[in-house]
Amino acid sequence: MAVSVLSVARTLGRLSGWALSNLELQKMSYMAEMIHLGRSGGVPLIREDFEAWDNGPVVPLLYHAVKSFGAEPVRDVFLVPFMQPDDADFPAVQAGYDLLKDKSPGEMVATTHWRDGAWARRYRPGARGVVIPKSLILEEYRARTDD
Numbered sequence: 384m385a386v387s388v389l390s391v392a393r394t395l396g397r398l399s400g401w402a403l404s405n406l407e408l409q410k411m412s413y414m415a416e417m418i419h420l421g422r423s424g425g426v427p428l429i430r431e432d433f434e435a436w437d438n439g440p441v442v443p444l445l446y447h448a449v450k451s452f453g454a455e456p457v458r459d460v461f462l463v464p465f466m467q468p469d470d471a472d473f474p475a476v477q478a479g480y481d482l483l484k485d486k487s488p489g490e491m492v493a494t495t496h497w498r499d500g501a502w503a504r505r506y507r508p509g510a511r512g513v514v515i516p517k518s519l520i521l522e523e524y525r526a527r528t529d530d
Contacts (some may be wrong), residue, residue, distance in 0.1 A: 385430040386466065388412055388442040391476055392449070393461035398480045402456050405449045406438060407483070410491040413440040413520075415479030419472060420517060421524030428475050433515045435505040439495040440515055454488075499526055 392408045395415075403411070412429065419428035433440040449457045466473050483491050495502055501519035 385427045386472065387463055388429045388431050388445045389448060389461050389463045390466055391415060391429055392445050392457075393459065393463060394466040394473070394476050395480055396457060396459060396461070397465055398477070399484065401458055404454050404488065405446060405452055405457060406454070406488050407491060408445060408449065408457060409441050410439065410488075410495050411479045411483050412442065412445065413479075413495055414482050415476045416517075417520050417524045417527075418478045418482075419475035420521040421528060422475065425517070425521050427517050428472050432517070433502075433520070434511060435502050435507070435513045435515050436511060437506075437508065439492055440502045443511075497523070497527075499523070 391412050395408055395411050396403060399407075413433055416427065416429045416433070420426070429442065431442045431444050433442055449460065452458070466476055468477075483494065486494065497503060500523045501515045504519055505513050505515045507513055
């Protein structure tokens with residue numbers, strides 16, 4: 384069952400020791416969603432949709448919840464439960480974190496701006512509200528992994 388992006392973000396924050404910025408939470412959440420979609424055959428991890436914003440895939444709910452932190456680490460301001468390690472969906476969140484945890488914000492942006500990826504296929508400069516369909520995110524997973 385899909386969870387709120389806020390639960391995913393809170394879990395990522397805990398995994399990092401509360402060291403992640405809004406941008407980093409967005410990128411890791413996107414990769415967790417992609418991994419989950421790929422491993423589950425298309426079942427979403429995150430209830431909300433990502434949109435193709437200038438800085439990559441963004442879930443507006445998460446952006447607005449933590450935008451006041453700017454580029455600084457986001458503190459635990461989430462009023463939702465953490466995902467637990469024994470939750471069936473937790474491995475995708477851990478994998479999204481592990482995949483990007485050692486990358487700079489610029490490297491994370493490059494990863495999610497992949498020219499053959501879902502974001503690039505939907506991106507329109509300056510536009511907001513352009514949803515990235517989960518089916519395109521799944522296609523990106525398959526293209527990246529040859530699954």
